[in-house]
Amino acid sequence: MSTPLRVTRIGHACQLIEIGDIRVLTDPWFTQTAHYYHGEPISSTVQSLGHIDAVVVSHEHYDHCDLDALVDGGFDLEVPLIGPGTVAKIALDKGFRDVRAIEAWESAGVGDLTVTATPGQHGVHEVTFLIQHGGRTVFFGGDSLRVPELDTIPERFGHIDLAILPTNGLCVRPLHMRQVVMDAEQAAGLTAVLAPTMAVPHHYAFHSGQLGDRTITSGDQDPRHYADAVARLAPEVDVRLVLPGITVTVP
Known part of the structure; x- marks a missing residue:
């Protein structure tokens, strides 16, 4: 019998993964x-999270590395925190x-959990996991x-049970619309290569406010674009569009 695997989307890229x-x-x-x-x-809330065995942080941007909220919320600072060197320095300072x-x-x-950093690319130094x-x-x-390095994951690690991917194709307007996050089509292409049992999109509802959306960022806020692309490119993958607070069990 497989080890139970569940994921609860807290919001944005903040997920509670239970294995x-x-x-x-x-x-x-x-x-x-x-x-x-x-x-x-x-x-x-931080206070309602319950016991956590590890925190993984991909990069230092505030919307992915809100360590002040953990500290202010009374989070146990003895819990292992795993991330690239840029994040590690911030965590130690906190x-x-x-x-x-x-x-x-x-x-x-x-313990028996293994976290492996895999390559990433963003506006700042980032790893995936x-x-x-x-x-x-x-x-x-x-x-x-x-x-491209992410395409080698199945060869290196075998079957993926769950893939959690960003999909909004975020672009930075002041940088001539420089893209810094994969979009729905690119995420679906990676999903086809990873061939997970289940895929969950995230990082799409975020916005910069009325002024910021017009002057700073541009992104696709509809995760159905990802679901439609996966249906074309990898129809065997079970895509779940998950609202915050909903727990999904992976077969």
Whole structure:
């Protein structure tokens, strides 16, 4: 019998991944500031998270690395926090006491859990992650662009049970519409290569406010574009569009 695998979308790229009795929090974001709006309800507070075995953080942007919210919410700073060196420095400065810095293709273990950094590309240094425990494998895409190295994951690691991918194709207007996040079509192409049992899109509801959306960022807020693209490119993959607070069980 397979180890139970569940994922609960808290909001944006903040996910609670449960593999058996191991609980992993990804890219925490619990607050809001000018130009950073969730665009959807947040389904949990820091205080209501319950026990967490590890936190993984893909990069230092506030909407993925809201460590102040964890500290202010009384989060246990002894919980291992795993991320690239840029994130590790911030975490240590915030008082986290078990910080594991890993870069692409490096791994960190927390008990029987293994977290492997995989390549990523964004506006700042970023890694993506493979999260493995009990014979289950989850790919977490943060808000990376699609980079060629990600296509080698199945060959390196075997079957992927769950892929969690960004889909909004975020572009930065002041940088001549520079794209910094994979879009729905690119995410679907990666999904076809990864061939997971299930795929969940995230990082699409975010917006920069009325002024910011006109002057700073541009992105696709409709995850159905990803679902439609996967239906064309990888119809065997079960795509779930998950509202915050909804828990999905992966077969």
